[in-house]
Amino acid sequence: MSIFGKDDKAIAKFSETLPIPEFPQCDFNAAKPLNASKVAIVTTAALHQDGAGFALGDSDHHYETLSSSAKNLKLGHHSVNFDRGGFAADMNVVFPIDRLQEMASAGIIGAVAKNHYSFAGNQSATVSEIRLDSGPDCAKRMLDEQVDVVLLTGT
């Protein structure tokens, strides 16, 4: 028997059993020039700091705020079928904050946002909570912080 998390066919078969919500519309805006844009990261790796965290299961739709300088992050993706070795070696593989800082220094992006945000990837079947509650709330915060571009890193 293969190891589930490494088996693309097994994952695909499992994925077929999961509901896929339909999104009726997709907002699309022309972007500012990248070298004039402030960029934030939003990750679904459930990253958090000591004392915070995410509940097991699919009912925790809150988000955590991660400052640009935060280094002591924990990976909240606790599934035993999830490979955590990459994150253990290099946080940038899900939260590429060092790469963003380098791009800002090189003038490729305008600026790195002060705050970044983290959700749990395991959400309810309809994802209605994140769509109607915590998602818009997080988006409003980023608008208030003059974020122009969001880099979503899904896990």
Add this chain to the structure above:
Amino acid sequence: MGVPRALYTDFPLGLSLGKPDDKEFQTQVMLSAFELLKETKGPVIRDFPVSISATDSEPLNCALPARLNPDLHPAVDEAQALKAAYQRALEKSKKTSVGMRISAVDIPDALAKFAQIAEGEHWETLGFSAESIYGTVHDIRSYYEELACELAEVPIEPWATEQWFYEQTEAGDVVLKARRAMRDKHVAQEVWFGLAPAGRE
């Protein structure tokens, strides 16, 4: 998905940027994503041209310590001997995912409990609940996987630390033995199954 611009990356789960400790590769992935900002009509999805397999990794070789105290269970002895490597990894990366249930200093004692379960002790008499035994294994595995990143002399490839933990360490071995003992004693599957990835025996 409903996002305006998406870069499809055929990478294993957990590796959004593809390769840990590969600055050049990660930068290429991000620049490819940012290229999509030039699109004026969408939604748009584009494939990243490089794929990464979860199954092509070379086995990770990390030197494990020799037995220091033969009076201890090998897994307990091993975990104690690896404390310095864990501390070095922590000081270097400034982060740890250990702490879901126990702290790093508790790892040897936790492994002693798993050794007892493997030898027939009932898991609940050792103070575990279904939730705490799951979290404890999470912390043991995180402890080992994080220190493996310090010991390894090669880049960490997909699933390499998981394979190293379960197949090469005394700790992984005793966790699997405890899991089998619980299964053979007809402990509820939801308690023992999650102590290792599906497919591990």
